Amino acid sequence: MDKKDRARKAVSLLKEEYPDSRCTLDFKNxxxxxxxxxxxxxxxxxxxxxxxxxxxxxxxxxxxxxxxxxxxxxxxxxxxxxxxxxxxxxxxxxxxxxxxxxxxxxxxxxxxxxxxxxxxxxxxxxxxxxxNIASGIAVDTHVTRLANLLNLTNRKEAPKIEKDLMELIPRKDWIIVSHLLIDHGRKVCIARNPRCHECVLNKICPSSKV
DNA sequence: CTCCCGATAT
DNA sequence: ATATCAGGAG
CATH class of the missing domain: 1.10.340.30 (Hypothetical protein; domain 2)
Structure with a gap:
């Protein structure tokens, strides 16, 4: 499976896992x-x-x-x-x-x-x-970590990671992909202790320990 | 690259 | 005790 297939499969699987994934910061305007x-x-x-x-x-x-x-x-x-x-x-x-x-x-x-x-x-x-404007992809600490673990990029610099992800993922998913990776980074692919056994991506993840 | 920084989990 | 958390500026 090449990078683009893996990226799109990951997005698809994470959408099933987190159907209500969204920004979790509270705001009214x-x-x-x-x-x-x-x-x-x-x-x-x-x-x-x-x-x-x-x-x-x-x-x-x-x-x-x-x-x-x-x-x-x-x-x-x-x-x-x-x-x-x-x-x-x-x-x-x-x-x-x-x-x-x-x-x-x-x-x-x-x-x-x-x-x-x-x-x-x-x-x-x-x-x-x-x-609701997809100008790019928000790359934070979770997106950086998961994108590297999934081997969707091998860079550590946020602008490079964003560029790599933008080439792998269709524009319609640019907004949701950050939320999906962040949800997954918080709940399953946790920085200090990734729960690979519980991970819906463990079949396609090059870093899976399962 | 370093610095900024409190709260939380491990 | 230590790593980590939706980073950005100098």
Missing amino acids: PHQLVVATILSAQSTDERVNMITPALFKKYKSPRDFAEADLEELQENIKTAGLYRNKAKSIKNCMKTVVEEYNGKIPKTMEELVKLPGVGRKTANVILGAAY
């Missing part, structure tokens, strides 16, 4: 998703979702975040980790959104990655989850 996604760096969605209800009650608009007191914002997001960088990113990002985009989150990759604290991964999440 695009700017909330931007904030939640910035917060999710090197943290879990579960932890971010514990913070955001109070955060979004306190800061209701992009302007509220743009005008936030930095130290106060830091305290409000502390438990997500990397809190000084994230507070600065959120404030500067929303400042740019207010000043350059009239408070609306842009809908193109080119514009999104210019926002402070927003890289390709975050931009892909926003485009996919908020606007």
